[in-house]
Amino acid sequence: MRHYPFSAVVGSDDMRLALVLTTISPAIGGVLVRGEKGTAKSTTVRALAELLPAQQVVAGCRFGCDPAAIDNACPDGPHDVTDVTTTRPARLVELPVGATEDRVIGSLDLEQALGAGRVRYEPGLLADANRGLLYVDEVNLLHDHLVDLLLDAAAMGRNTVERDGVSISHAARIVLVGTMNPEEGELRPQLLDRFGLTVEVAAPRNPALRAEVVRRRLAYDLDPDGFAARYDEAQEATRTRLAEARELLDGVVLGERALLKIAEICAAFEVDGMRADIVTARAAAAHAAWNGRDRVVKDDLRAAARLALPHRRRRNPFDAPGLDEDLLERLLNDLDDDPDQPDPDPTPTPDDPKDPDHPQPPASPDDPSGRDEQEGQGQPSGPQETPEPGHQDRTDADDADTDAIDTGTAPRLALAAAGKPYRTRRLEARGVGTGDAGRRSRAITTQGRTVGAGLEGRTLHLPATIRAAAPYQAARGRSTGKLRLAAGDLRRTVSEGRESNLVLLVVDASGSMAARRRMEAVKTAVLSLLLDAYQRRDKIGLITFRGAEATLALPPTSSVDTAARRLDELPAGGRTPLAEGLAMAAEVLRRERIRDPRRRPLLVVVTDGRATAGAEALPRATRVAGHLASYDAVVVDCETGRFRLGLAAGLAATMGADLVGLGEIGRDEVSAAGRTIVDTVKDRLSTDPRRKAA
Template sequence: MKPYPFTAVVGMPDLRLALVLSSISPAVGGVLVRGEKGTAKSTMVRALAGLLPSVDVVDGCRFSCDPESPDPGCPDGPHEGAAAAHRRPARLVELPVGAAEDRVIGSLNLERALAEGVTDYQPGLLAAAHRGLLYVDEVNLLHDHLVDALLDAAAMGRATVEREGVSVSHAARFVLIGTMNPEEGELRPQLLDRFGLTVEVASSRDPEQRVQVVRRRLAYEADPDGFAAEYAASDAELAEDIQAAQRLLPSVKLPDDALRQIAEVCASFEVDGMRADIVTARTAVAHAAWAGRDEVSTEDIRVAARLALPHRRRRNPFDAPGISEEQLDQALQDAQPDEPGPPEGPDDGPDGPDDDGPGSGSTPPPSAEGGPGGEPRQGDPGGQPGGDRRHGMVERAGKAFRARAFEVKGTGEGERGRRSRAITDNGRTIGVQPSSVREGRPHLVATVRAAAPHQRARGRDGGGLRVRKPDLRFARREGREGNLVLFCVDASGSMGARARMREVKTAVLSLLLDAYQRRDKVGLVTFRGTGAELALPPTISVDAAASRLDELPTGGRTPLAEGLMEAARVLRVEGIRDPRRRPLLIVVTDGRATSGADAVARARAAAGLLDGVTSVVMDCESGKMRLGLAADLATHLGADHVPLTEVAADALTGVVRARTSGRAA
């Protein structure tokens, strides 16, 4: 069955352009496609492979070497002289989310290296994608070390495997395309920066366009080959245009004035590092070639900046990507080379005509209703402080700070992360174990030590070491794991004082940022009035949790028991879904229980449902007269009791210093 035609996809001009520019110039660094589910991200990427020109490869080369310019370091080489070659279509290689590192970058056969003294390299997906497309669906769900390896290969054009002192390297030049749904979690900013371009896609709200999408999809499913034939001519024409742009690309000029504009734009948006400037320049050159020009223009730079800069403006995981079109236009205008203008008139000052009207380029002053252009200031929904009072008071969080680190007790075997101790695939070696216990990378020294006593019995005659499977030993490594951090937040009236709730939300936001940095899943349970609700099911999207927290209203009684029971239910269900990820419960409350009969007794009983769960009670009680109810709850939960003022790492340091100095005195 033929893939869906590229030119049959309805709408999404930015994604279409970004994919084409990356195909023209793979040095751009690939494309990250962000968007909600069901927006044809995968369909368009798979269709792109059919537009790429076929490639000539050396016969028998597993690394797709070009016969005209073979890789001198190819593990299957050297390819000297007029090597036999054949032509094949450009490949689209898809990387599954659960792929292991050896499957991605390749692996060395350590047993053959020990027994036969040869380097037997098994190529991975990066080798298969050389001179083609590498597509990673749900790239935000990949382990960070795999994303690092992908982006390193895409940037350097080579993949390297180093293991037990043996190093193998091969060419790996490909167009990297990743897709992700932001609702399922974000990539770290430093990984986002490694993607050349980014595009936000969303489903159309135009009924006519939606009808057209459905009609074409149904027609394709009814007759895939016939539908593809209808668009074969338009796809072929687009493929020819891409090849023409590829031929023109080396001759496109990037003048100094254009480089100055690029530098001015990147500086005005305060992006970190120089990668933004380089990617913008490469994209502008590719766009000029696509437009058939031999020199980069301001329009090329404008298009390149719109695609290359939005994801590089994020300062923390809670920032939304994007750039201001007005700021971009102003930066381009400021960087324009000076040109002689008409002589000054009697009413013209040294800076030009005295004109504050529309089109003068001046920024409109903030209106009385909020920010520039009358938009409400961030943090004041509807322009009114305090938010929507129909469902309770809403108080915004302040600026996040570096939070104190909390760990789950014991040693786990969960997903790789940075919070709690765990037995993982990386980390420091704490022992070795036989192959019957664990599979993975053999431990070289332990394997040699196990095989050495048997060499005489195995008839070794001076050749390589004779290794059998029972000799293999595997490293037992201790590292860090990510956990499920479940916040159970009291949103009752006793928490409703604006100053207190602002402090609470700021502390929880800081803990969310800490969870993001430690690769945790997070969930949010809130309780107020007469019950509790799961405001956010466990997810790796900490920005979604931050958004729910920011909109959290307060008011009503305190159903503490219901909150704890809902937290126990969520942890029980999540334990079935993801049993390897150990939980950390953070209860944010002043300890009061005022909803229903025997509220305090029921809360104590509910605490028993959380027996064995590592818990922290964040005590929000303030003032001179304190009841100590949160400390009592911590005792029943077997939890750490942490006052709200000691959540910050700096505050904890101060407490430790004060206690240490007191003992010394």
Template sequence: MPQQYPFSAVVGSDDMALALILTTVSPDIGGVLVRGEKGTAKSTIVRALASVLPPIDVVAGDRFSSDPRDPAPLSPDGPFPADAAAETRAVRLVELPVGATEDRVLGSLHLERALSEGKAEYEPGLLAKAHRGILYVDEVNLLHDHLVDLLLDAAAMGRSTVERDGVSVEHAARFVLVGTMNPEEGELRPQLLDRFGLTVEVAAPRDPALRVDVVRRRMAYDADPDAFAATYADSERALTDRIQAAQARVADVELTDETLLQIAELCAACEVDGMRADIVTARTAVAHAAWHGRTTVSTEDVRAAARLALPHRRRRNPFDAPGLDEELLDRVLGEDDPEPDPEPEPPGGGDDGGGDPTPTDHDETSYGESMGTRPPHDVPDTAGASGEQSTTVSAGATYRPKLFTVRGTGAGEAGKRSRAVTDNGRRIGSRAGQRGPLHLTETVRAAAPHQLARGRTSGRLLLRSQDLRVATREGQESNLVLFCVDASGSMAARKRMEQVKTAILSLLLDAYQRRDKVGLVTFRGSTADLALPPTYSVDIAASRLEVLPAGGRTPLAEGLLEAARVLDLERVRDPRRRPLLVVVTDGRATSGSAAVERSRQAAGLLAKARVDSLVVDCESGGFRLGLAAVLAEHLSAQHVPISEVSAEALTGAIRGRAA
């Protein structure tokens, strides 16, 4: 087996390396969440961490890695005699796959022994294996929420309790939890984000010299892993010795009342919720002092701890990325170590003094040819050479939208939108099989009629594999919500586009909370564009929506056909995830009767494919054509006026009718 890539050979991930080391020095910090784009060595450095950690002593033969020096180890294999044999082994790195089940994480009834010997024996799960080691979850943002809750609770309590299938077990589960994620694939819920002790943002280095160094090292490792690892052997041993010294020193580091007050002032200034931020920052500052060989926590330690412990805990909106105000950090901590006055800013405001103007959020461009109509009075005329106007409008304040679901019962990934048969949820029955949570009552009921034929006269129940029944549970699934948005000239009036963007942003926020995948198709001018391929990142969808321009003709057919193409591709990539198509339009299709007929045919194609659809009708004013309602009929879709997307507005309308 080739050598692991050395921890000390990774280039350009200083913050991440520091966060990982501090959590191994003081595991009470609570783990690390690493956020970053793909290809930034997140997995490489985490897997390399275990090789530089000092080895540990464990009780020989104990499946739960108990410490021989612990007078009362929490192990189901105990109690152990005072002279129990011990053995020394390397720290384990246990990887938790995204598709793991709750049984695999917690452990469960040992089915083989239950069936063959009639014994109810506990089979340890991944939490038991990770005790006193590292539990690594790649793509933690794609892990089911209930599994993330289990991991974080175990990491906080230091133990795992199992009460299921006739098994009652409690065992120690103290580990360093490390999660990595790509924010483009979706965010963790804020309450789960807060449970990670530290968080770091990683990105590929922009310095060409560093990038060359990364490539050279990787190519050298791939050519001869053993020789490359030998080159860094001394660095790895020195790192192990330093970690071991810091672990021994951390209990003796002094945290003064003055420093604690400094930490409290900093957390209050950052407007963090709860007290976890203060505790984690204090523990991290102590570990940082121990790592640098100090016996007293300094302002430098507090600053380093705050940069790792507070960015993901500040009060923020759902679509805001985690971050820390460095100027605020300097103001709170800068009194004891004042910074020199900054140099005057160079002309033009640029960092390099080049005088380039600050780029705008978007460029307004023109599309196609003129519609031959006057633009609305509240739309700025940004016509280009073609004569067609284009504008962008910001969304208003979001609201709680009405819940729109996919009809029927699915079998997709667990979420919070549509009905589905899932691994969690309420038990509604059972089925034959060997995969899934065992339904003991139904298993016994299936075996009971065959006991005489199997020769049972007394004693334990005689079971066969065909008797096994697993529980069928009904819960909720997440869906693919694909927005198909009309950005044509008829939608360009400022008030209407603001209403449209507000409604879509509110539906995006709802999709974020329900763990949906989202995509965005827009159509205007003469074509339709896939503005955002289906992704878990509603943050990116919101940013694309914010700069969406409007103007030009209405190629409705092209928009529907592009949506159909995207849904066909996603059906192949993710066949279990059912789609919900949300068409946002006033229903107009310009360019004559041929375009109208093409739109009807495209709508019929989607209806024939049995795509669940919703038409959000954006038509307003005293004179209405009702074209969006006609489109909904051709799509076999639900038709909702944009004013009724809001749950509060719908409730108010119902109350008004009742009165």
């Protein structure tokens, strides 16, 4: 059965262009396709492989060596020009999310290495994908260290295995293509930057286009071969155009003015490092070749910047990727269609803003007209808000620390904005877990310090292996010579490191939390905890409760930016249904334990401990809290003021949870408090007369 044709894909022009450009110039560094589910991401990537030309390879080489460019370091070598060659189709290798490191980079046959003294290397997926496409669906769900390996191999063009005292290296010239759904979590900015191009895809909103997508898909499902045959002519035209663009690429000229404009654009968008400039230049050259030009022009710069820069503008996980199209057009406005044509004015003056030898800084995005800063100085640029009659600023003393009272009218809801997040102290689960590698709680993982030996692990534990094999040497007929090993003798290192957890945040959004502007501090603290969870590779869940019910604002996910948006939209007001919030937390934790039993949960309840919704609100909350005693938990006490009820402390005691004050969440605040205590003790000791006499 033939794949869905690349030429039959409806819409998704940016995605198809990005895939074409990185196929023309693999040095661009691959493509990351971000989009909602059901947008033909996987279909389009798989269809691209059929457009690639067949390859000549050395017969019998497991690494697909090119006979025209012999790899002298090939583990199956040495090869020479007399070797038999064969032809194979261009490869598309798919990497599953659950792949292990050994399956990706390859592994050594340890029985052969230790028993027979021979090094035998079993190639991995990187070897299979050499000179082809390596496709990673849901790349954001892949372990970070595997993503690092893939990106390093794509950038260097080689895969090197350094393990157990043996070094193996082979060619891995791959075009890396990753797809992801942002709702399931983001990649770290460092990893995003390593992808050359990125593109956002979404389902079309035009009913006619949607109908055409359905029509073509149904036709393909009924007769895949017949449907693909109808696009053979378009497929061949695209295949020919790709081959011609590859031939033309090395001759494309990137002139000085075009190169300067690329640097100007990257500087204006404040991207970090120089990778953006390099990728934009390569993509612009590939775009010119794709359009049959031998020189980079304005349209090439525009297309390259739109694909190479959006994902490099993210500074923290709460920033959404994107590009200011208006700013890009303003930066390109002073260019002709061909930026390297001679200037029509043969004698430009140094003050001429079009003089290429005296480039001018781009206009500020806040002042596109380039007006003098003094113009209108001191005058507001927009309409001013006029306070309503009788309005006055509220102070902390004006707010009552009470819940809304049922008066027959809807309670007043406050929508507070979170402040700037800060570094938090590490909240962690007790004991030692066995979850996936992360940065929060202690666990037996594949990375960390060696604490023992066992049958499972990442690397060989040689002393334990020898001890396991030693008692059986006589029975295996060994009198002298090499150690005789069996598969059951191999022992692996057991490492203790850190694991990622499920951090379930349960946030009180009732009227008592809105009092004294407390909700702003609460949202800032929760936002800081979200940032901390992102950095520690945790899954995040968010439950809020107010009025008469609790709401699962965000089911457990890795997408902390989605949690931040839900938090920002969270209003405060009404009564406090504490029991309902804790009951929903218990249900979410129960479901997640069934779904992922190895991932330990950490429950974080942000509340002042009050319960006012419904009959016997506080006793009900106490009973539900008792059911959560089996989970590791932290209660963040939000109660402030001189007179405190201490209800959060009682809740923490019932749950067997740690109690942390709202002001103690920040690491800096904790350090400052510790320094104050130390300084106080030092002052007392320095003024103690008994210490002076001594």
